[in-house]
Amino acid sequence: MPTFEEKLIRAVKKKREAEGLSIRALSEAVGVSFSTLARIERGEGQPDNNSKIRLLQWLGTDAEDAGLSFENLALVHFRAGKNVQSSTVRTLLKAADCIRQSMGAQGRRKGQRDMDDKAAAAAVSLSKEELEKTAERFRADLGLAYDEPLDSLRIEVEGIQMIPVGKTNCLDAQTVSHLRRDVGGEWSAMSVPLDVEDETWAVLLNDSHTIERQRVTVLEELWHILLGHKLTKIARIAEAYGRTYDEAEEHDAYYLASATLLPRAAMIDAVSKNCSSEQIARVFGTSSELVDYRIKRLGLWREHVGKQIRLSRD
Template identity: 75%
Template sequence: MLSFEEKLIQAVKKKREAEGLSIRALSTAVGVSFSTLARIERGEGQPDNNSKIRLLQWLGPYADEAGLGFDNVAFVHFRAGRNVQSGTVRMLLQAADCLRQSLGSASTASDEGDIATHEAVALSKEELEETAERFRVDLGLDKDAPLDSLRLEVEDIAIVPLSKNNCIDARSVKQLRGSASGEWSAMSVPLDLANDRWAVLLNDSHTLERQRVTVLEEYWHILLGHKLTKISRVAEAFGRTYDATEEHDAYYLASASLLPKAAIVEAVSQNLSSAQIARKFGTSSELVEYRIKRLGLWREYTGKQIKLIPG
């Protein structure tokens, strides 16, 4: 008798070939790496739970025909590591249910049929920069003024620090702030069917610098209307969907909101270090370096000289 994984691999290959898709094209469609898919189809490995969920979602009705069922557990925005443990997900989903009951509507959607789906729309670099600049202008910030996103208020979005929530028992809080702290950063929970009101559970055991970018990422997911992450269960383990395009845009906008382009260009021209820039804007040096690279200023920042050799 074929295992669940063997049925899944057969169904994926059958649909991929029927639609004339290459493994690389399927990789783009489902957000699972080309090398992983190729290895799975060769029978040299099995998909992890996150990959299973993405492949099952792509299969759609084909999954039911192949006898491949899975449970839709919740829809949230989930900022977590790729290999987040099922126990961590379970605790966070319990918190999500509690947040909905205490802050939202008891009829908040939990099925896929109640959630609007859409294709991800990638914003260009210019659009992302303009969006971040308008955001800072609306806040009344000068180009070189730091933004403390932990003091930011956005209508109908409540930030709930983990240490101050009433939805997780003390033992779970200790674990989520301790051994599981590195697995997740935040979870945004819709509080009504229209996805107009939200609660963001924030891991406040992280540094303030990390929390600032995490909060802004969650704000941007919501403000851009990004589709929700599907948390599902297969064989008692949890997996989730992932949209690389929307994750990129939210992170880019968070970094651009914290580190405005004009200020970074000026700082690089003054030969300031990433540590100096980070201290000024209340971010990490790693975020500053990401921003410098995305703005195409790494050569100037590192001082690499260039010249033409006379012919």
């Protein structure tokens, strides 16, 4: 009897060929890399759960005809490690359901296909300069000077409530301890929409992480929401969980988080004064790793590390 994966690969290949699509064209359509699709069609590997979700979505009704299905469990913004355990996901989804109930979530979600079409039409990838300007406007709206540190844990955004997992009433003490201590390294945050128009949100934050990491996580979640990014679909397939994600949107949210915490003008000034990454991190309340990322993205790494350049005299 063919396995789930074998039936999936056959159904995908059958539909791809029927529609006259190349593997590269399918890759662009579903968001799974060309090399991964080519490898699994040759029988040299199997798709991970994230790829399975995307392929099942693309198959649509053809998936049911092939005896394939998955259970759609949640639509959230979900920040977690690639290898997060299924038990951790299941616990967080339980918390999401409780948050919706306790905070009076309104309405029911629209059909997934309609939501995907709407999100795809609305998705916009920002240029580097647009990201910088967006972060600068955000800081200006908060009344911050160009070189003033920002404690993002103090930001209040209308319609968005931050809930540290250690303070939630939706999980018992033992489960909270497990999420903070035993599997705390697997996840950072989960943003839960509370209405069908995605205007009100609750963000469950992993408060076991360092303050520096929490500051970045909070801003990433805020930017995902404020930019109207697509919700993550979390689903169970063959007793394991997978999720969708968009690399461009993840990049934009992280870039904006770093730019909001470490403003461009201040970074240029600090590099010109030969400040170390550690010194800059202490001033702005971030990690030195985030400072390094920011300086590299601004194209200032050579100056920061002091690499001299010159033309030879020959």
